[in-house]
Amino acid sequence: MTITLDGQVALVTGAGTGLGRAHALALAERGARVVVNDIDAGPAAGSPGAGVVAEIEAAGGQAVLERCDVADADAVESMVARTVEAWGRVDILINNAGILRDKSFAKSDLADFRQVVDVHLMGSVHCSRAVWPHMVERGYGRILMTTSASGIYGNFGQANYGAAKAAVVGLMNVLAIEGRTRGIRVNALAPTAATRMTEDLLEPDELARLAPETVSPGAVFLVSPDAPTKTILAAGAGVFAVARMEESRGLHLPADRRTPEDIAAQWERISDMTESVVTGSAFEQTRRYLDLVQRDAEPTAARS
Template sequence: MSLDFSGKVAIITGAGGGLGRSHALALAARGARVVVNDMGGSVNGSGGADTAAAKVVAEIVELGGEAIADHCDITDVDAVAAMVATAVDKWGRVDILINNAGILRDKSFIKAELDDFRKVIDVHLMGSVICSKAVWPHMVEQNYGRILMTTSASGIYGNFGQANYGAAKSGVVGLMNVPRHRGRTQGHPRQLAGPDRRDPHDRRPPRREDSRSACTRIDFTRRTVHGLR
């Protein structure tokens, strides 16, 4: 079945690489207008550059799609509100939010600094909360919307060295499980995205021996797009 997202507007956080980029390209190829959000920092959240989001926007435009870049910090309430306002001002609506942005600060539990816990939880969990709350009123007014959360096996089963990440991702599951019940009555049910075999926030291109992972990323995006219909 061909999926058509023409006229729909999608905001994707952490879309400068990895799964976020894959989702952005797939939705744009099916007619969606896309806000490509990415701070362009390192995997641990440090630094930042405009180039990551801009490159994905350029890819989309080259393929005939519509997209704009955004570089806001998703833990900044005012900045996220401005990002959503930009999308609404330009295209009149917001139909899809994919909460994909994330960072990694892996250390054993005993060696992990509290700041590492706070930052990872702020980005993964609170970033998802802030972005979801920002788009929610627009979706209620439209009586339509899709909010997709990105979790990880670490949040369900645990993984050594990822206590902060696992706690954050487990929190994302809980976040999804509550609002989706109310969302069902308002035309925009919540949806949960599980990761591919590689970490969803790993931006490195797959090695040759990881070809199964590369295929899984493509397959996962295909399932994600299908779930947003």
């Protein structure tokens, strides 16, 4: 199977450097026309984003530079409107723009916390909301969030970043459900790569192994026509793995044995993950719990 994106239009945020640049080049290589978004800082000529556009065009592809801050909802709406006016569609959105303001939680500044959430979470909200009606109208769309192991598992000094990155997984989960019947598939990429945000944390040989280009094949797959939906793909150094949220099977405690002490006494069974389940939605979880209660309420003879 060969994945082609001929004729499709892809918008990549934060595409001037690092992962965004690698994603933009990889999409263009597969035939997509690429909107290279980068923050507006200084003259456009000679900016990192302009360099990415030039690389794509030099290779025979089509690209345009759009400079705006994804935390600015109005600017994002205008960017998408210009894209649709120029190219008639938006098939792919990769929410990649991000910043770091690392500090331990006790020393963190609330203004920095809000800025990180504004860029990572609200930037993804603004861009997804702007392209959504166009994707609904055409009955096709692919949206990729960028989460992180810091959001899934935690990381010292990254309370703001981890909270924002966990939040985009929640956004992905809901949009995947709402988009399923409209031809819109929504996934998340959890990359570990050598970027400006990690260059001070790793040795040179490790940085070389973690080049952003080792992650981008996963991004292209997750926005391809046959992509899955509601999936978190972890990627780095050429390694790809699926991460997911799961629950233990669950244990129903009758009303007369439903104290904190009973939970403590049954903790081994409650936390046993040998029969874990993956839940499709919040209501599906509610239904499963009620079914478990109903099953326990049935007479033993009826279940045998």
